[in-house]
Amino acid sequence: xxxxxxxxxxxxxxxxxALVGIGIMAxxxxxxxxxxxxxxxxxxxxxxxxxxxxxxLLHAAELVAIVAGFFLLMDLRRSNALINIRAxxxxxxxxxxxxxxxxxxxxxxxxxxxxxxVDNLLPYxxxxxxxxxxxxxxxxxxxxxxxxxxxxxxxxxx
Amino acid sequence: xxxxxxxxxxxxxxxxxxxxxxxxxxALGYVSALVKLKSKDLTWSAWxxxxxxxxxxLLGIALHPQLMQWxxxxxxxxxxxxxxxxxxxxxxxxxxxxVTLALKTLxxxxxRGVTAILRSKVFYLFSHPVVALxxxxxxxxxxxxxPLYNVSLTQPWLHYIxxxxxxxxxxxxxxxxxxxxxVPQRPGLRVRIFVLxxxxxxxxxxxxxxxxxxxxxxSPHPEEQIREAAKLMxxxxxxxxxxxxxxxxxxxxxxxxxxxxxxxxxxxx
Numbered sequence: 447x448x449x450x451x452x453x454x455x456x457x458x459x460x461x462x463x464a465l466v467g468i469g470i471m472a473x474x475x476x477x478x479x480x481x482x483x484x485x486x487x488x489x490x491x492x493x494x495x496x497x498x499x500x501x502x503l504l505h506a507a508e509l510v511a512i513v514a515g516f517f518l519l520m521d522l523r524r525s526n527a528l529i530n531i532r533a534x535x536x537x538x539x540x541x542x543x544x545x546x547x548x549x550x551x552x553x554x555x556x557x558x559x560x561x562x563x564v565d566n567l568l569p570y571x572x573x574x575x576x577x578x579x580x581x582x583x584x585x586x587x588x589x590x591x592x593x594x595x596x597x598x599x600x601x602x603x604x
Numbered sequence: 605x606x607x608x609x610x611x612x613x614x615x616x617x618x619x620x621x622x623x624x625x626x627x628x629x630x631a632l633g634y635v636s637a638l639v640k641l642k643s644k645d646l647t648w649s650a651w652x653x654x655x656x657x658x659x660x661x662l663l664g665i666a667l668h669p670q671l672m673q674w675x676x677x678x679x680x681x682x683x684x685x686x687x688x689x690x691x692x693x694x695x696x697x698x699x700x701x702x703v704t705l706a707l708k709t710l711x712x713x714x715x716r717g718v719t720a721i722l723r724s725k726v727f728y729l730f731s732h733p734v735v736a737l738x739x740x741x742x743x744x745x746x747x748x749x750x751p752l753y754n755v756s757l758t759q760p761w762l763h764y765i766x767x768x769x770x771x772x773x774x775x776x777x778x779x780x781x782x783x784x785x786x787v788p789q790r791p792g793l794r795v796r797i798f799v800l801x802x803x804x805x806x807x808x809x810x811x812x813x814x815x816x817x818x819x820x821x822x823s824p825h826p827e828e829q830i831r832e833a834a835k836l837m838x839x840x841x842x843x844x845x846x847x848x849x850x851x852x853x854x855x856x857x858x859x860x861x862x863x864x865x866x867x868x869x870x871x872x873x
Contacts, residue, residue, distance in 0.1 A: 498812045499805075506804035509842070510797060510849055517853040521860060 455527040456596070460589075462518035463533035467540020467585075469512025472505070475548060479561075497556050504552070508544075531595065535588035542582030549575040623667035623767075631660040634702060640709040648705070656700025662693040663771075676763075679825040679833040687836065689767060690740070690774035691844035695851060698778040703785045722787050733780045733791055733799035740777040741806045743769055748810065753820040777803070782851050783859075793856060800852065804845045811838035 522528040549571065553560055561570040634656050641648050665671065666688035674681035703722070707715050721727055729735060747753050747766065756762045781800055783790055813819060815834035818827055825833075 495813070498816070499809050502805040502807075502809035502812065505808050505842075506801045506845075509804055509846060510801050513846070513849040513853050514797070517857050521857060524861065 453526045454529050455522060456529050456532050456592070458518070458527065459522055459529040459532040460536035460539075462515050462522060463536025464540035464543075465511045465515025465518065465536075467515075467537040467542075468544045469508045469515060469540075470537075471541045471544040471581075472508035472548075473512065476505075500556060501552075529592065531588060531592040535585050535592055538581050538585030538588060540585075542578050542580070542585055545578030545581060546575060549578055617669065620669040620672065623672075624664060624669075627660055627663045627667060630663075631657070634660075634700065634705065637705050637709040641705070644709070646708055648708075652699065652701045652705070655696045656702065659693050659696030659698075659700055662688050662696065666693065667767075676757075679823065679829050680836060683833040683836045685767070686770055687840050687844065690770035691841060692847075694771070694774040694778040695782075695844065695848055697775060698782050698784065699851060701784055707786075728787075728789065731776060731780050731787075733777075733796050736773070736777040736780040737799050737803055740773040741803055741810070743773055744807075744810060748814060748819045751820075751822075754823055757824070778848060778851075781848055783855055796852065800845075800849060804842075804849075807841050807845065808838060811835075811841060 519528065519533060522533075549561075553571065553574075560567055561574050564570070634653075638648065638653060666685050671681060671685060675685040676682075703718070707718060710718065747756075752766075756766055779785070780791075781796055783793075783796070811834045814837065815831055818830050823830070
């Protein structure tokens, strides 16, 4: 029992979860908003070469992140090092972090594309970033719970 | 794959079947090695054989005369062929571990020769992920950004060389990414992941450039066709990169387990 506890790896559990979260959110954006709703496309006619290259780098990073994250989680579980609640905290932090990053950096700073091409963009931008913030808060809440349960188990052991 | 015996073939169409014949020869070579392996009582994972079979099947589709004809006048066809030859087929062929199979079944003298090549510095350099990346994605940038593509439309021999390059460079790249076959030294996992990341980004970037600037320039293809081809390259290319990434990490996962077990069994004894 004790040796199993020592095996646990909180920071790597969270990192692996975060990698999956970032990748999934990026994938959701591509599949739902690009492909199904077609609100925005992969090229909108006004973006520059630099923006296209940045977009390509982001896209590559998310694809590698999602696969790497899944295999890291599997590897942690195989060696009994996975802490579920930490992985979930990382997952939601990754989801929310990417959504906010996409909403602020991609849409507003780099201007790669907008959420939807309508006259009044503000509700879409607010909605997009509010969802990101909500997911981020869920992640922080889970992280807090994970820390509390760590403290409890330490005090029990003491 | 086996319909080439059918019907009366005219002179020109016989030549069209030559690439297919080469693919069939490749598949037969693998099968005969498997037979030899069985007579030697050596084990071989069925997954390797299935994967290699899939790979040659994809090559067969890519080099089918009908697809070749479509690819010759339509950029979408060209792109489908490029995706099959340079991106999808190589993954499955590499996972078939043909070099390992050859080393196990070739006569000892020949196998030693192969090992010597694999150990050589030239081979290490050539199969280095960065070199493989340049050959693979660099070739595509040259093809679509220079007049080379338009020249290839009028020069059949150039057309064949480009196909061969797609296949060989794609194979070399997948081989250097998926650390399956035994070589004395191989660049570390971080290098390989970083190069794979660059490859995905550069492929996505090139396909968007093609879409945005209607590349290759001055080609006889209508605008809409170029856009469709660029989209095929982007989305289907992505799927193949996803498969390659999964293959890379799955092998890492498998090897890590093996080495861990070896360490624990060593520490026990």
